[in-house]
Amino acid sequence: MAHFLATTILLAVALLSVDAGRLNKRQVGFVGGFSPAKVDDADVLKIADFATTAVSANMNSTPVKLLKIVKAETQVVSGTNYKLNLELSGANSEVIPCEVVVFDQPWTKTQKLIRSSCTPKRKTTKRQVGGSVTGGYSPVDVNDAKVKEIASFASSAISANTNSGPVTLTKVVKAESQVVAGINFKLTLELNGAEGAILCEVIVFDQSWTQTRKLSESKCFPAKNALVKVGKSART
Numbered sequence: 001m002a003h004f005l006a007t008t009i010l011l012a013v014a015l016l017s018v019d020a021g022r023l024n025k026r027q028v029g030f031v032g033g034f035s036p037a038k039v040d041d042a043d044v045l046k047i048a049d050f051a052t053t054a055v056s057a058n059m060n061s062t063p064v065k066l067l068k069i070v071k072a073e074t075q076v077v078s079g080t081n082y083k084l085n086l087e088l089s090g091a092n093s094e095v096i097p098c099e100v101v102v103f104d105q106p107w108t109k110t111q112k113l114i115r116s117s118c119t120p121k122r123k124t125t126k127r128q129v130g131g132s133v134t135g136g137y138s139p140v141d142v143n144d145a146k147v148k149e150i151a152s153f154a155s156s157a158i159s160a161n162t163n164s165g166p167v168t169l170t171k172v173v174k175a176e177s178q179v180v181a182g183i184n185f186k187l188t189l190e191l192n193g194a195e196g197a198i199l200c201e202v203i204v205f206d207q208s209w210t211q212t213r214k215l216s217e218s219k220c221f222p223a224k225n226a227l228v229k230v231g232k233s234a235r236t
Helices: 002-032 042-058 125-130 145-161 223-235
Strands: 065-077 079-089 095-105 110-118 168-180 182-193 196-207 212-222
Touching: 042 065, 042 079, 042 095, 042 110, 042 182, 065 095, 065 168, 079 110, 145 168, 145 182, 145 196, 145 212, 168 196, 182 212, 196 223, 212 223
Parallel strands: none
Antiparallel strands: 065 079, 079 095, 095 110, 168 182, 182 196, 196 212
């Protein structure tokens, strides 16, 4: 009987040791690794903005601005580590690639730049001529819900700034977006005003985590003028 009990106890201890070993392996693997994250995620954009400000404060040159989030990864610790590859804009329009790690702990409101590595590089003429601009615009579906929301906002802003009466949105002709410290939406809109149809090219800056939205640029002209230009180009 005593021999049976001893054998049972030893077997139970062995099983517990195996389970503990498996658990430790899982824990080490979970804590130690970074996982990919979306570069347009609201939290990632917020962390990128913080990192840009921190890097700017640590530099002896002029302040830098965020151009593009190239890559984003997260690691769950007692909070979250964000590893980001950023492209910043410095003095003389130089492009500064930076790899940063930011620790974020929301429940204690702790946020700090743990590590940063930046190497300035200058834009080349070849890249500028080719039109491949860092932090450039990418096409977006004109039927996207966010695009429609931004288009409606832009139409209201244009109405408020025009002296010829209110305008209404007829159609979103073209839409593009650019990830910065937030998102720039570049839209071509067809509006209807007191003097007929007009086309407007607008840029709206949207920063969801600070609830900031503003019309950065707008250029409007009668739609018939656009048709005349197209007709002339076709005959050339």
